[in-house]
Amino acid sequence: MKMKLGDDLHEVKIIARRPHLVVSIDGRHHTIDDPGRECDGPGTLVLDGAAVSFARVSSGGSVLLHLDGRAIAVEVIDPLDEAEGSGHGRDEILAPMPGAVVQVHKAAGAAVTRGEAVLTIESMKLQTTLVAPRAGTLLAVLKGAGDTFEKDEVVARLAPVEGDQ
Template structure:
């Protein structure tokens, strides 16, 4: 699953594709190798990016990270996937399967009111359990899979509608 980072020039999709022998990431579709990142947290150091050594300084500030590299200071924010659709509830009406698997537990039923981030289903894929949560406040109009049911990647697992009066 890709992480989205917001920088001054826009939002960039970052996905970790390998960890050994060095960290390999795909940033906006291009592969990069990162080595010698150093310890996490505030401070300065040197990072090796695609074979080039770059000195940096970083500091965490109120949900963001300030990074000074190559003479420029960049603010980096992580994009909350719940907020991507815009508005207070994120705007998404469907809960999609992030990978193929099976439903292990159904936490909520059709007709239930749910809050953003509330557990709807727990799934299992490759022996890893993941809880799928409501992407926004709403009412579950359909839970399309039950315990033991299998599904494919990106299959719709549940659907939401706005809470009556919130439209």
Template sequence: MSVQIALDEPREVRVTRSGDTATVWIDGVAVPASTRPDGGATEITVDERREKIWVVAGRDTVFVHAFDRAWALEVVDPVEASLRAGQSVDAATAPMPGVLVAVSVAAGDEVTDGQVVAVIESMKMQTEIRAPRAGVVERVPVAVGESFGQGAPLIVLVALEEGE
């Protein structure tokens, strides 16, 4: 599994393990390591250096204490990242390929920022798609039951008229 974490800037971190050996991939660069449980911590060895790492996961934050430092890492949900990226455009886009399961708006409907406008299914999981900003639905280019690719516009918006 691959996730993005945000320190000062987002980084993609992936860990693959086989027994007590591991490879930590940081932005595509492999770092060989070995791990073993050590009480409530994990001991990691990289290039003969041993460190204990404590990890506590919250809903959207992972707290890490290692190397005499502590970090609160934001887990970047690909759906939320897609919505944030879509704020500069006028569409709620698909964060991953899938099938449109439900649409809760139609052309002409007014939506608020963050309102659920559709539900998609991808890899047997359903995901709510939210409006990237307030506006009026111009069109819904994908029909319920249709497949789409990552980044496909699912709901296209136009700006609200002044005074509305």
């Protein structure tokens, strides 16, 4: 998933949830103890072994963190919204990482709705469901169960929307 911290865009992945939360931010792994606090107000967590005090305020679709004397706006970017806003992303489903197809949920010619599962992939023992970025008809599913692919490879295409060519 992508997350905007202040003005910077970062790639964030959850690596493990137990016994501690381990997240990867732009490829660097961090261990977080006691991250379960989801309400607004002051709190403390342990980040990579160091206690960190913070304050959290939810505001619409983002969260404002006060950390080390700085206020940082954190916004999770919905991959469906991001795909819809980019040119080719509306018609193509890209692999977010290298891996293999575990399951094909929809075949070419099938009607799909925005957010509907098309393929389930696996990379480094993590399964991810790739979804349709918009409603439409699948023009092609380019990978089948067991097929491998590289990062950013097109794995499925939707038929172009009338007038978009």
